[in-house]
Amino acid sequence: PNLLIKVPATPEGIPAIQQLLSENINVNITLMFSLAHYEAVAQAYLAALGRSSAPSQLGSVASIFVSRIDTAVDKLLDASTDPRAKALKGKIAIANSRVIYARFQELFEGSAFSVWTKQGARPQRLLWASTSTKDPSLRDTLYVEELVGPETVDTIPPATLAAFEDHGVVRGNTVTEGVPEARDLLKRAKEVGIDLARITEALQIEGVAAFAASYAQLLASLDTRKKAILAGAIDPTAWSLGPAAKSVELRIQSWQDAHVGDRLWRGDPTLWPAAAAPDVADRLGWLRLPEMMRDALPELLKFAEEVRADGTRHVVVLGMGGSSLAPDVFRRIFGPRGGYPELLVLDSTHPDAIREVQGLIDPRRTLFVVSSKSGTTTEPLSFHRYFWEVLRAVGEAPERRFIAVTDPGTPLEKLAQDLKFRATFRALPTVGGRYSALTMFGLVPATLCGVDVPTLLDRARTMSAACAPSVPVPENPALRLGARSESSRRTAATSSPSMPRRASPRSGLDRTARRREHGEDRQGDCSDRRRTDARAGGVR
Structure with a gap:
């Protein structure tokens, strides 16, 4: 009953309204301004109850637009030469x-x-729409206060709701007050030249045109x-699969038959039978990131301008693993931009790596980003302690030079609060670290x-659309890449896709991820070298 289809109360709309309601489809009838509009809509509802197979399940509201009537009528009253006209201003809509x-x-x-009530049917409720006052000389809560009554809904605009919460008055069932006086007001309006029928028809026509x-x-x-x-807004991909070609096509066809694309977007845990269903649900937040993260843009852009304005020359990400992968790729691919701080990434605890970063920066004009999903990662927390003391040693208040990026509720978030970091950016818990390029990390x-x-x-949204649930697997670039990777892993194929130059960020990310996984790309990190050497010697 809370999902309703909106249909206007036009002459063409009334038969559609009756048909939809008779098929047990809930309807919000909109663009109603007059008693004639209401009569047609109410009769359509009653007729639909007689044709419905389940009248007790039917829900509908009839939306009466309120303030637009006073706006239109009051203009005519102001222009009227009849001395009685001014006394009617702000009263006709109610x-x-x-x-x-x-x-x-x-x-x-x-x-x-009552015959229908006994069968469980409900009345078609009245909905008061457009209940903010447009005339500043009227009370800002007028249309809310004067139309309170049973079986009504009021779609109150936020500003009007705030005003009503602050100083609105609830007098009880006000919509039934003074009905004879209301009829007399409409009669007097007609006497001074107000053709309400013509006005309300014009309002409905204007509303339909706007819709x-x-x-x-x-x-x-x-x-x-x-x-x-x-038209190919995403870059085309050319594949050179060699002996893996047949297995890739078989994999693609099997995924198409199994509706893998649709199931992935629905978060179907059976795609990963070895994983617990809650774990799957907690790791697929990255699918919606291109849309979700747009809401964070105003905050991010404002903060970036503040940092830029205060003369910051470097931004140093203090991270490890997933929290530093994407920043490192962004640094490599986009490089420094004129007028903005240079981005550096520190993700090795080897003294040489730390000394190198320290030698490139003036800590007093550097912003340190302590980045950890769990908020407990040893390396970034160690980096934080080190550079905190560096700043103190040069007489700088450290807290203005640190921000945190972490999941909500982590020890790092609490540390940032206790030490009064300049800012804390909270990431989405439903996105794993190595999928976090489009999160706050x-x-x-x-x-x-x-x-x-x-x-x-x-x-990213363009690519997301290209990989949508409705896109067949053979045309889905992400699933094709997945099929290629899976088949290559199984057949030990060494072929690689040939990507156009504009798509090179992907290869950078893959290369960085491989190096992280194998302990490479560290500037002299002895423990990483030992792991690499052990693998080379056949130790697993």
Whole structure:
């Protein structure tokens, strides 16, 4: 009952409303301004109850637009030369609504509807829409206070709701107050030249035109996105698979038959039978990141400008593993941007690596990003303690030079609060570290060093659309890559996809990830060398 289809109360809409309701599809009837509109809608609802197979399950609201009537009528009253006109200003909309509610009571509270009540049917509730006052001379809570009554809904705009919470007055069942006086007001309005029927018809026509324009804009936007995808907005991939070609195609076909794309987006845990279902649910947040992270852009961009304005020359990510992978790739691919701090990544505890970073920076003009998903990773916390003391040694208050990136509720978050870090950015717990390029772990450093993050997210959304649940596996670039990787692993194939130059960030990420996994790309880290040497000697 809480999901309703919106249909306007136009002459063309009334038959559609009755048909939808008779098929037990809940409907919110919109763009209603007059008693005539309401009568047609209420009769359609009653007729649909007679055709419905389950009248007790049917839900509907009839939306009466309130303030738009006063806006239109009051302009005419101001222009009127009749001395009685001014006394009617700001009163016609409420009078109109009260007369409509009186008709609601006749239809749904009388003996005729009791037949349906016994079968579990509910009245078609009245919904008051457009209940913010447009005339500053009227009380800002007027339309809320004066239309309180049973079986009504009020879609109150946020500003009006805040005003009502602050100083609104609830007098009880106000919608039934003064119905005879309301009828008299409508009569007096007609006497001074107000043709309410003509006004309300014009308002409905204007509303339909606005809805149609909005819908056309939506379709145009969808068409633009569709054309971009079909025109190859993502870079084409050329495959040279060699002996793995047959196994890749077999894998793709088996995934198509098993609806893997759709199941992946639904978070179907049976795709990973060896994993516990809750673990799967907690690790698929990366699928929605291109859309979700756009909400974080204002905060990120504002903070980046603050850092840039205070003369910061370097941003140093203090991380390890997943928390430093994406920043390192962004640093390698995008490089420094004029007017922004240079990004450095420290993810080795070898003294030479630490000394090298320290030699490149002025700690008093550096922002340190302590980055750890768990908030307990030894390396970044050790880096933090070291550079905290470096800043103290040069007489600088350290807290303004540190920010934290971590999951909510971690020890690092508490440390940042206790030591009064400049800022803390909380990442999504449902995204694993090595999938975190588009979470705060990747986007905070990227924004700080001047990467065009809005465009980055837009392009990620383009790729996300190319890999949508509706895209067949043979056309899905992500699943094709997955099939190639899986088959290559099984057949030990050495072939690689040939990517265009603009897609080179992926190869950088793969190379960095491989080096991290095998203990390489560390500047003299002895423990990493031992692991690499052991593998080379056949030790696992």
